[in-house]
Amino acid sequence: MTSIPQHPPGEPDPLRALTLGQLRRRTSMKWRTYPEDVLPLWVAEMDVPLAGPVVRAVTDALALGDTGYPAGTGYAEALAGFAAKRWNWDGIAVERTAIVPDVMLGVVEMLRLVTGPGDPVIVNSPVYPPFYQFVTHLNRRVVEAPLGAGLRLDLDLLETTFRAATAGGGRAAFLLCSPHNPTGTVHTAAELAAVAELAERHGVRVVADEIHAPLVAPGVTFVPYLSVPGAGRGLSLMSASKGWNLAGLKAALAVAGPGAAADLARMPEEVGHGASHVAVIAHTAALNDATGWLDALLAGLDANRRLLTALLAEHLPAVRPHPGRATYLAWLDCRALGLGHDPAAVFLDRGRVALNSGLPFGTGGAGHVRLNLATSPEILTEGVRRMAAALT
Template sequence: MTRIPHESSGEPNPLQVLTLDRLRQRTSMKWRTYPEDVLPLWVAEMDVPLAQSVVRAVTDALHLGDTGYPAGTAYAQALADFAGKRWGWDGLAVERTAIVPDVMLGVVEMLKLLTGPGDTVVVNPPVYPPFYLFVEHMERRIAEAPLADGRLDLDALEESFRRAVTGGGRAAYLLCSPHNPTGTVHTAAELSAVAALAERYGVRVVADEIHSPLVLGDAGFVPYLSVPGAERGLSLMSASKGWNLPGLKAALAIAGPGAAAELERMPEEVGHGPSHVAVIAHTAALRDGVPWLDALLAGLDANRRLLADQLAEHLPAVRYRPGDATYLAWLDCRALGLGDDPADVFLSDGRVALSSGLPFGTGGAGHARLNLGTSQEVLTEAVRRMAAALR
């Protein structure tokens, strides 16, 4: 896959631009859930200004009054071009895409096409909590195939697939790639093995690839639909995580050649959900925001090293293995003796808000997820407060 050197963009590090006072003027969930004395390192919002290409595109749209309904394939074409340059993947066919409101709502629609009430959806815990919430709300059953030391356990996955289809029911596998919360980047060999297992057992794969632009260092992202045997898979992608656009909702569902018929059955009204302004923003990010993204990745790479150093110095009992993707850190706090939910202690006694590990499923107890998409000053202060909470 193509490697892009993060240091070559010439852009300033977006994580080092905004002061804490400026950030506290924001009115989003991250900054309004807790009192002002709490450092919020929990929900997936980064402490960055937007890429200027995005600001210009949205501002121009507002000046034009271009706030109607979305149309056209510019977003899909921008993503296809980005995928070709970034990942060396030329297989993203614009004609096999559909716009959806966001990745998780897109996941829901894909699972509706592939499964019915009572059918099984396999996940790999610890994993993004909405996987459980959305799937169970759809009246599907969750089957867990836990990660093994942070990576896919193919034996556990095969056993889950076998059980899921026993009795003749349909089944799907909701793949998180790159993985949230561990930051694991699945290899081409692992994904090819997944595709082979899915075909063997008749399990349909839906890949949540929202963190795909956020692969750090020398790790290479492999799109699931690019591996042999994945032709009947479906993927969800978006610019929202890479360019910090969660409040501008839009995403793309992408079908492999063998899943095009299913995607065509998606109800037409689903495409009414995305925001036209969001589509404009995401398109601009993918087309013109790559230098900003590269500067961000260099900053995140520095932050994960800083976090490892700070934990080693101040909280050496916390086990942290820096992931190769995302701006999320999965902290194993079990040796601290804080019980199943260490995030509760860090909040009450340290005034640092982390995400509790419990909603991430099996393997989440005794863990917490930290959002390192912030300045080095905030990150350093957060670790200092967490250590002070234990005294």
Template sequence: MTRIPHETSGEPNPLHALTPELLRRRTSMKWRTYPEDVLPVWVAEMDVPLAEPVVRAVTGAMERGDTGYPVGSAYAEALAAFARQRWDWDGLAVERTAIVPDVMLGVVEMLKLVTGPGDPVVVNSPVYPPFYAFVRHLDRRVVEAPLGADGRIDPEVLKDTFRRVTAGRERAAYLLCSPHNPTGTVHTADELSAVAALAERYGVRVVADEIHAPLVLAGARFVPYLSVPGGERGLSLMSASKAWNLAGLKAALAVAGPEAAADLARMPEEVGHGPSHVGVLAHTAALREGTAWLDALLAGLDANRRLLTGLLAEHLPAIRYRPGEATYLAWLDCRGLDLGDDPAEVFLRHGRVALNSGLPFGTGGAGHARLNLATTPGLLTEAVRRMAVALRR
């Protein structure tokens, strides 16, 4: 079972470590896309220092000049050990893994293995916008199976969608987001087993994006899709990227169920040339030695989740917010504010605070905004204050 995060991991809360002045010195997308007077709480970068094992791994590589091409199975072995410890899952077989540049590029390669041009790929909207962009760029058709009003997979909707997209006997895939981005929903074993049964019934291949798997908060349990009955034909993409804030150090793993091993074996060898060797070293160190840091982060995120709930209730009670069970992303239903389809644009223009617009997340995204709560409590408080100021325009 997933280990419940706690404050006694021996690590300080990394969300308390950095000042706004230090964060403004960063040169990545989150802090450089908007003018300096805008407070960014949008893209999935965390306002944290790196875990010490990651810093040691990267600086050690620099000192050795160890900046060549990646090789070996250390990353997969570290992930398999992490899965046993955190998820009580012993089914991640190193021989059924392959290194890929990152999760979304890995998704593309997996979809190439199980679908052809023009084939349908089912997604649960609202969902991570690159699901639309990457699938369409691959010349596949995105077909939405919207989540239910409770933010969970609706099995009847999914069944009807699977039946419809396979009626012409074309190949079809289901791109599962688990845990779900942007809602933070953690799918249960029963829900995933129902997905697997439907996929088997209709001949739909499941590709699971499980990048947020290490970021499950107290009270919920992550279940790997490949671990449920019927998941044997599935393909999964996993990475240490989101949980340890390593987006700039590219690396991920494609993982195949026992009955999908032959599919993964068909992946072109050159795909494995894309990941960063230093990224592989960093991700491996995070999984092997960074769990205490992760526990401290999860406790901090849980505290920020409670803080955000209180701040919204006090300053923006018309916003509906169901705290997510995973991720560090908050999905805000702003329709009660009467700000139109794109409330994030109003918050930016009149409050100088940047959130993600809900519109690119597909059906169900209008009137919503996504807020990144992986920041200091002070900046989170200031973000909500600015959002409230925007209403007094």
């Protein structure tokens, strides 16, 4: 029987802090979408209490009645400090940042700046489903350049796609997911530099969704897109949302490379009004004061990745997990189970465990599911047990 790994000494693992009973008191999407007999291991919410510094910052703001409109550059300064310490990158210039309501709405605004109606936006499928939804709603055209071997960027395909997208002098953008959701792939500096070179050669503007940047496994290096040579005309969206479980406290930052400063300056001022002042306070506290909590979380997630691999080997050996090294999401290849294009529907119906269907992730998603690792080892173990029971 698979044993549950022990947490190393230090700040306590937040993934082990809450019971299933406590979690079921939550009223957010993860816990209220399905009936109570379903174990939810799907949408990107973590089963953790908030970091103490975040709770204190928000509580103090509420006690003071500090619930007005966002102002100042504290969030950008906090992100710049975090990037310098965490990624050894001092490239975030506060004057080349802007507050946006959240990462996906920020993506929309950046795409609006560098493309026009009907222009192509290239994505690496399988990829986060809102990429398709938001781009289409913006009246842009999604063009897939699927991931290649090992679910890494296929640079040859990207070049072909970039060339076709800009044939005749048209505009195009590349919406880069880094680290990649759902695969957990961490792009290397060499890969990102190659992307930047291709983008410059073909006149494609890169918009990078880097929301999962804080969530890389111990010993793995995240490389900000704007840090690589040739990426100066790129735009990035960053946030503390995923790293500290702050999705309900909406705020993010758009960051421009030196060659994109003029583009960012054209963003309408009212876009920044959509962010929450309390959220900005929370995100700033997370980046400044809750890195110890983040480190404990990352250790817990790494243990859960190993636990999931062991559980699948024991109970579902035909399922192939992709060894992602970032995010708290696991991409599982279930095609050998013979459950058709949508195994998540079978796991839900027969096993009463909710996973994300691979189908909305685009090409490469059929026969796959995405599983949320950000839970206790006990709940993760029960989730795999239910998946296995769905096959009997």
